[in-house]
Amino acid sequence: MDFYFINTQPFDPEAYELHTGNCYFTPMPHNRQYIGLFTHPKYALHKALKSYPKVYCCELCCNYQDQSQPTKMERRSIQ
């Protein structure tokens, strides 16, 4: 089980990153929103998507990709 947080500072317009509580990149307390305690990042992602339009799992701590969303690498190549 891990605690999950959203970085409330988007890295792209309306694109937010999801982290576990012990990730090196977990944002500072004033820049994060607590999502919950989950056994798998997909559950945290599912909940976060109810509050944020686009959510990406951190590649370091979550390493999970929702198949319905393009990866960050794909997004970069589109732009």
Ligand SMILES: [Zn+2]
């Ligand atoms: Zn992370």
